[in-house]
Amino acid sequence: MKARLKKLMKKKTLLFMCLPAIAFFFVFSYLPMPGVWLAFVQFNYKDGIFGSKFVGLDNFRFLVMSGQLWMLTKNTILYNLAFILAGNILQVTVAILFNEMVGKFLRAYKKFAQSVMFLPYFISTVVIGVFAYNFLNVQTGVINSMLRQMERDTINFYSIPQLWPFIIVLVYLWQYTGYGSIVYFAAIMGIDSEMMEASEIDGANAFQRIRYILLPCLKPTFIILLLFALGGIMKGNFGLFYNLTGASNTALYNKTDIIETFVFRCLNVSFNFSSGSAVGLYQSLFGFALVMTVNTIVKKIEPDYSLF
């Protein structure tokens, strides 16, 4: 013990260098953690978190009974599944197609196309909300203006919940296809080029090369990215949902309300801090269990890639 302490004393500068970060995570991540107690009390401002009346699991019971917890869980998970599946398939496809673009002209095109497809990643979700408004709003939106010109009935997108799963998934693909295809493109670049060349000499055509070499080589990366994405399946993209559907559009909640947007409303609209905290705690615990499970699986199939 003494020897270890002495060893540490010799490196105390390094410890000091970590102190700002340690303090940062203490204040913004660890200090809020005891606040999960909110989920078990009936919160009122005057008495504070720890002085409010303890109600046990009543907050959870109410959320389950009202069916709200189930709806939020269902929406969050289904949206994430759609994002993960559609997103990854499109990203791999694009990366493979880019990889086949050889020759001077196609190479220049590829560079340009990659830049263009990466651009949406840089745009704030507020601006994405403006984009959607420009397309979809009933009076002046592009789609409805076109329908009007063709003398067809207009569609009030912001009041038809059934349309939103498609819209939201499309916008997600719009924003992340470029980003994700870069990850897969890098993975393709990591594949041993000798295998490719050998197959070419053996007379494999491009399709066979993709089918029998590229795809099998990408499988581990694909599975691992997929697994970690599944680990985060309880986390939602608040900005995207909030800005796309409009802040207080109750008509769409049934199909578009996810855990993040619900908790936000508990904080900012209904001031129901205890319900919001209960949902938040449920999300954290569920998410924690998921990541642990995923990590155990990854550790079994590809120990190098496990998180810890």
Add this chain to the structure above:
Amino acid sequence: MPETLDLQSSMSTDEKLRKLDSGNKVVDKTQRAIQIFGVFLTGFICLLCILPFVLIISSSFTAEKSITLHGFSLIPREFSLSAYDLIFKNPKMVLGSYLVTIGLTVTGTTVGLFIIAMTGYALQRPDFPLRNHISFYIYFTTLFSGGLIPFYMVVTRTLKLKDSYFAVLLPLMMSPWLIILMKNFLKSIPHSITESATIDGAGDFYIFLRIILPTATPALATVGLFLALNYWNEWYNSMLFLSSKVTYRPLQLFLYNTVNEAKYIRDSAAASNIPAVDIPLESMKMATAVVATGPIIFVYPFVQKYFIQGITVGAVKG
């Protein structure tokens, strides 16, 4: 840092393929077909990626009358500068927002980057006994969190930062992901440099400041740009913590208010003595979006390669 090495070796793979391609002309029929399909599919996606930008720019230059009559369109039916006129006739709000966002971005990125680099350097030092403990302490925050409401309570009640720019500045300053990214980057600087400097009598902080920082510019650029992008696009904490008591809101929140609350546009029209009927409500929303996004589009071509570097280093083992 195998991923960057892969990228480099990929260059040579590309070179080889190109030689193969131009030398023997071995682009077979299936490959040609795949290429044609590829150009069509990616071209289509590219069009979709560009389209919204063209639409909001064009809409922002369209006369309000034409928008209410015919809706937004790809090419302005009736060209007009009235939306921009109105924004810049009374530029106090926009300029204020710009200054707040620039101030937050510059301060947050500089301070955050320094702390992240310092932490990343210490955590990748193989001779630092606490490196695994501290790494786990930081990483654990991504596994479990208290949730939004307890976080909100800490910022507003414990730190008392409601309506303070610090509530926006501080939470974005670092993230576990960026610290791990920095750590992975700095690992590629040989430890022997640190060792030999130690033998020469240099202290750890001095080594970091004078030797590591100057050699790590690509890493600093990448992590710094991720930070800067987060600050520029930030609206969430602003919305949570800055109430209407704060006159100058960060740019994205200003845009959010302009789009969602017509009141903001009416106020600014009133300040410029424009009668309510002549307010270019719709084109104003679009023009504000253009003003808020413009700088990003402008610097994008110069910085995108750093982001690509960051994604390929950080993505596989994040």
